[in-house]
Amino acid sequence: MEIKSNEVIKKFVANGWGIGFLPHIVVRQEIAQNVLTALPWAGPPFAIQAQLVHHRDKWISPALRAFLDLAIARLKTVDLWC
Numbered sequence: 815m816e817i818k819s820n821e822v823i824k825k826f827v828a829n830g831w832g833i834g835f836l837p838h839i840v841v842r843q844e845i846a847q848n849v850l851t852a853l854p855w856a857g858p859p860f861a862i863q864a865q866l867v868h869h870r871d872k873w874i875s876p877a878l879r880a881f882l883d884l885a886i887a888r889l890k891t892v893d894l895w896c
Contacts, residue, residue, distance in 0.1 A: 824850065 823834040844850040
């Protein structure tokens, strides 16, 4: 079953309805609280994509520019593997 909500996937798995496949960053709190358990992935590596979108003709405030710069820098360094 494909579900587009990380929260729904986590609830299903926590309630024993199956297993889920999510990035570690999404479930690290639940793993730390022993709500979920991480299983080792033996398959091939794969990329997880993230996108930031804004209107090209709209003014970007200094606050939004700072957020975009921070988000881009963080996404480049985040460890998505357990």
